[in-house]
Structures are given as structure tokens and as C-alpha cells.
Amino acid sequence: MSSEEVPAPASGGCLCGGVTFAISGPLRDVFFCHCTRCRRTHGHFSAYTTCAEADLSFNEDSGLRWFELGTTRRGFCRECGASLFWQREGSESISVSAGTLDAPTGLKPGRHVCLADAGDYYDASVYAAPS
Numbered sequence: 147m148s149s150e151e152v153p154a155p156a157s158g159g160c161l162c163g164g165v166t167f168a169i170s171g172p173l174r175d176v177f178f179c180h181c182t183r184c185r186r187t188h189g190h191f192s193a194y195t196t197c198a199e200a201d202l203s204f205n206e207d208s209g210l211r212w213f214e215l216g217t218t219r220r221g222f223c224r225e226c227g228a229s230l231f232w233q234r235e236g237s238e239s240i241s242v243s244a245g246t247l248d249a250p251t252g253l254k255p256g257r258h259v260c261l262a263d264a265g266d267y268y269d270a271s272v273y274a275a276p277s
Contacts, residue, residue: 156169156173156247157248158247159206159246160230162225164225164226165210167204167207167242168203169202171197171201173251175255176195176253177256177258178193178258179260180261180265181260183218188243193244194242196242197239197242209224210223217234228243
């Protein structure tokens, strides 16, 4: 396991309980994405950890729906609207919204990505890696 991974297991879910899940493998440190799609999905920049898709299992998925756009898909709860997952087509890993995980997560903040796409209502330069 690398220094950027947290040991398993982990669990989480949406606000209403329509989607609950368990993760049996390691999780990557949290990446923060400032791209337009993430900001429109989350209402601000996103915070995602990642696991192997094979390590993700569902205890409840009656509320789970997928929205596909281009080569990516996003998993959300159709009941409460929670944004839960992000996955690139053909990928063996899946990103999990860090805020949907049950505490304690043991996760640490990682990189901020897509800073050039950040909203004009906040100063994204404070998240840039030192030169």
C-alpha cells in the first residue's frame, strides 16, 4: 500500500439511505476537482477518493441512478439527490465522494485539480501546489 492509500474497510451512503455501500480495499487520498462539471454536480468543487471498482459493494442500491455524459458517468441517489460516484468509461477504479463516507475515514487531503476551471466566486490560487 502506498503512502497515499488508507486501509480498508470503509462504508458510506447517501442522506436518505437509498444507497449504502462498503469498500473492502484501500482508498486513495482525497483529490479536489474544480472542473465545471464537478462544480455543477456538487454546487462547488468536489472531493473524491478512489477505490478499485471490484472493492465496492452495495448494501442498498434501490436509489442508485447513473448519469452518463461523454466518457464518464456519475452515480447519485434518485431520492435525496446525493452525488456519490464518478467513473471514467473502461476504468477499473471508481471515485467516491469523500463526504459520503462514514467517519472515521482516515483519509488525508491530496491534490487540487482543474484549477484553471475554478469558479470566479473564490480564489482557487490558494489551492495551487507550491512552485
